[in-house]
Amino acid sequence: MSNLDLKPAPTECGGTAPTGPVRDLIEGREVSLGESTLVRRLLPTLGRRMVGAWCFVDNYGPDDIADEPGMQVPPHPHIGLQTVSWLHAGEVLHRDSVGSMLTVRPRELGLMTSGRGIAHSEESPRPHAHAPILHGTQLWVALPGDHRDTAPAFEHHPVLPEISGGNGLRATVILGTLDGATSPGTAYTPLVGADITAAAGTDARLPVEEEFEYAALAMSGEAVVDGVPLPVGSLLYLGGGR
Incomplete structure (x- = not known):
């Protein structure tokens, strides 16, 4: 039902960060992306719109696209955010309205800043010219005002x-500082990926x-x-104050 009040009082709708650690396991919902790719959408979701400045997470694959078109997302616009393309397998051809045309490959950062406005497309190279497996994640960062x-x-x-530790851990810093x-x-706001x-x-x-x-996404393994088991394709929201 519509609110027809011409001068409504402001209503606090929540969305503030918790003051301490939490352990909220979020399972992705399946969403069709473009013409032929299914993704697990982890942000935004009911009850959790953002993690810091991170406002969107799509995880996909690993998908066997050897005889498939793979990712085929036609040109579409963005404003007021950054997109972070991160692959574990395959490649994605990025084209945009500022003249960029470049193929992003595994463990390379493709970072698009839309700012006042940009349009782009994302696609796997033509069939039989792309890698057989597609596996990755796309994240968005909300730009500050x-x-x-x-x-x-x-x-x-x-x-x-x-960075690496002597106990079997290695980390690639995608965005920000770790x-x-x-x-x-x-990066236009303090964060880390x-x-x-x-x-x-x-x-x-x-x-x-x-x-x-903080939040943790399981890509594989x-x-x-x-203390919380993290299934592949799920997101564990960890809150703040850690």
Whole structure:
């Protein structure tokens, strides 16, 4: 039912960050992306719209696309955000309205800043010319108010900093700063995104910022995060204050 009040009083709708750690396991819902790709949408979801400035997470694959068209997302617009393309297998051809045309490959950062407006498409190279497996995640970052109208741009960073521990843990810093290593990708708000690989039996901790919110996404394998088993394709929201 519509609210016909011409001068309604403001209503607090929530959405503030928790003051301490939580353990909220989020299962992805299946969504069709473009013409032929199914993804697991993890953010936004009912009760959880954002994790810090991260406002959108789609996880997909691994999908066998050897005889399929693969990802075919036609041109569409974005404003006021950044898209982060991150692959574990396959490749995605990015084209946009500022003249970029580049293929993003596994463990390379494809970072598009829409700012005041950009249109782009994402597609697997033509059948029989692309890798047989497609596996990755796309994330969005909400731009802060004073950067929402920044000029649109696309960045491609094939080499990213890594950190490692002697206990079988390795992390690639995708965006922001982790343990003193900083991604070359442009960030307009304090955040961190990292791809973490741990050998079987690894028991490790990573440094965190107490004022940040955190979440963990399982891309493959088995993991337990803060005592919670994390199934592949799910997101564990960890809250803040850690």
